[in-house]
Amino acid sequence: MNVLNLLPSEAPAAGANNKLPRAGNGQVGPFAASMTLDDPRVRRLDAMAENGVLQLNGSAIDEMAEPLAVLLASPHCTVTRICISTNREGDAGLACLSEGLRRNASVVDLEIRCPKLASTGLAALSAALKVNRTLVALNLEGNRIDAVGVGSLSEALKVNATLARLNLARNAIGARSMAALSEALKVNRALVALNLGENEISDDGMAALSAALKVNRTLATLDLRAICSSDMMSLSEALTVNDTLATLHLKRNAIGDHGAALLSAALKANKGLTTLDLDYCEIEDDGAASLSEALKVNRSLATLYLGNNNIRHDGMTRVAEALKVNRALSRLYVEDNRIDAAGMVALSEALMTNRALVTLDLGLCAIGSVALAPLWKALATNRTLATLNLAYNKLDDDSVVALSEALKANRTLVTLNLAMNGIEDEGAAALAEALKVNSTLVALDLGANAIGDHGAAALSQALQVNSTLATLSLKSNRIGSVGGILLSEALQANAALASLHLFGNELDDAALVALLETLKVNRRLENLDIAYNKIRLIDEDAVLNALTVNRTLDRFDLRQDHRFDDSPLGRSIRQILLENTKVRSALPDAGLSLELASGLAYPRQVMHAITQELAFLPPGRREEGRATIRALQAAIQPPGKNN
Incomplete structure (x- = not known):
């Protein structure tokens, strides 16, 4: 633990005053400033801080505010981050805490979660923000802040010159609050990230915010997810002239195809937006078509989220056409849409010529093995795609055999997610053959399939020769004792795999013994998950011995029931892993x-x-x-x- 030194290195001169300066009435906020840095309550807070972080979860603000204020006011305070979470009243305590922040020169990050926080407490904090010159990040998420509180905070933002990140998500911010905050944004020159997600801002609030965005030149990240607004007209007008906003989250707003069309018009002129999140926005084919027209001319957008909409083959075909000419988009997320064979043909053709896309998420689309066939040909020739998510797409072994052939030729794919498909031993064996020659794949997710011991045996052989795969997930398959033992033997020769997930299989006591022996000689594995298998008898001495001999393991999950973490063995495992990390x-x-x-x-x-x-x-x-x-x-x- 990094214990803070609140006292000066030399004894203070006689008569020196190390108390928090008093207000005219002899009080700091509602508290008498009678305690010094030597007070046991202040020293207790001092001892609680670790690496400059002070966590006060579950504490009442009123109970600990005075000692915290004394700590913060000390020139010897080295606390840099404070996290306070309480369900009790906290206005009076926050007033005292704010007095400490007025004088503090070390705290850069403050998080307060108090659902009963009222406007008077926020007024005190806002007053401190007007003079504080060190706080960079303020998280007030989930505090039910009303219009009066937001008004106080907005006045502070007009003069504050250091606060760069402000989180006001999940409060009671409506159109009135948004009007006050928007006025502050017109003159503020410090804030670069603002989270207003999950408030009821409504269309009127969006209009006020958009007016501020037309003149604001510092805000780079804006989170507007689930704000009960579908008004994209005013926002689109703002984006046409604003070139400083780089990241915009509109997730879970019912903008529909009309809203997508308005945003698309703005994207044709916008030169600053790099990330746009339109997940869960009720966009269908027409909206996707509008966005594709924007992608043909836009030169700044690098990341586009279109997941969980209702885009079908027409919309995907239009997006694919844009990918043939677009040279900026590097990450495209279209998971959980209804993409069919025609859409996959168009997308696969685009991937054969596209030289910008690095990440493609097609997870949860239930595309099917036949419809995915054109993609394998594209993967064999594509030279840029590094991350591909095909989870839950009804892949069978025949399809995985074809994919494996593509992987033998592919030289760019780094991360491949094939979880939640119908892959059995034959498919796993085909992937194993690909791993013997593939030299780029680093992470492979085969979780929630139907791979048994034969598939595990094939993968074990591949691991003995593969030198690049660092993460392998085989969670929730059907691997038993034989497969577990063979994987253990492979890890004795493998020098690349750092993370192996075998959660929820059918490993038994013999497999555990083999894995423990492997841990004594393996010098690369950092994370091993064998929780919730069929392990019945655990030799505690063997487990502890293996972990103390091993030098690389950071995480080891051996839980077989919900009581394991609190058992003596569970606590000993955590202690040893922590100590090995320290060493x-x-x-x-x-x-x-x-x-x-x-x-x-x-x-x-x-x-x-x-x-x-x-x-x-x-x-x-x-x-x-x-x-x-x-x-x-x-x-x-x-x-x-x-x-």
Whole structure:
């Protein structure tokens, strides 16, 4: 824990005052400023801070506000982020906290979640924002802030010159509040990100906001998801002249085809927008056609979300036509639409010539194996696509065999998601053959299929020769004891795989034993998930021994029921993984500090692991390893005592 030093390095001079300065009535807000930095409540907050972050979840603002205000007012405060979450009244406490923020010079990020926060508390915070010069991010999501509170905050934004990110999502912001906030945006020159999602801004509020966007020249990210507005006319007019807004989220607004057409007209002139989120916007083929016309001429949009709409083959065909000429769009998300064979033919043809698209999400489209056939040919020739999501598209083994042939030729695909399809052992075997020759794929998701031991055996053989795959998900398949043992053997030879997910299979006790033995020799795996299998008898000593010998594992999920995390073994696993992480992070430096080493619960086991690691370190770093061992020895045996 990084304990903050609130006291000066030298004793204060006689008569020095280290109290929070008092107001004229002898109070700071509603509290008497009677405590000093030595007060136990202030020191308790000091000790709670870790790496500059102070979390006060579940605490009542009124109860801890005065010591927190004293802490913040100290010139020796090094807290940089504060997170407060409470369900109790907090206006009086927030007033006191705000006094501390007036004088604070360290906090850059403040999060307050208090559903009972009223306008008086926000007025105090707003007053602090007018003079504070360090706060960069303010999160007030879910506080039911009303029009009066937003009015106070808006006045502060007119003069504040440092706040760059403001989150007001899930409050009670309506048209009246939006009018006040919009006036502030017209003159504010600091705010670059504003989240207004899940408020009831309505069409009138959208009109006011759009008027502000016409003159604002700093806001770069605007989140308007689910704001109960379908008025795209005023927003489109603003986007025609605004070239500073780069990211716009309109998810879950019922803009429909008409709204998409209005936005498309703006995109033809806009030169600044790079990300547009239109998920769940009730867009159909006509709306997609309008957007495709904009894509033919737009030169800035790089990311477009069109997921969970009702785009069918006509709309997809028009989008594909735009991709043939567009040179800017690099990420396209069209998941959960109704794309059919005709749409896939058009899209596949576009991919054979397109040189910009890097990410394509076709997940949850239920396209089918036959309709996807043209895509495999495109993958064999495409030279830019790096991420492809085909989850839940009714792929069968025959289709996966064809895909695997394309993967043997493909030299760009890095991430492939084939989860939730009908892939069985034959399909897994075909993919395994592709993995033996493919040298670019880094992440492969085969979760929620029907792969058994034979498929796992084929993948195990591939892992023994593949040198690039870093993440493999086989969650929720049918892999049993034999498959688990074979995968374990493959991991003893594989030097690339860092993450293996076997959650929800049929691994048994024998498979666990094999995996634990593998952990003792594997030097690459960082994440192993074998939760909720058919493991019945767990040798606790074997588990702990394997984890202390292993030097790379950060996450190990062995849960077989909901009670495991709170069991002695569950707690011991978390402790060892944390300590191994500390040791690895300290090794590149000048060894472990004595303070860190003395805090380890298993110093002998960790020292043994580091001793083994010395043989694999370059000569120049071996002394660092020896320093680590000396620190661990000091932790085991007090200095000055002979062995």
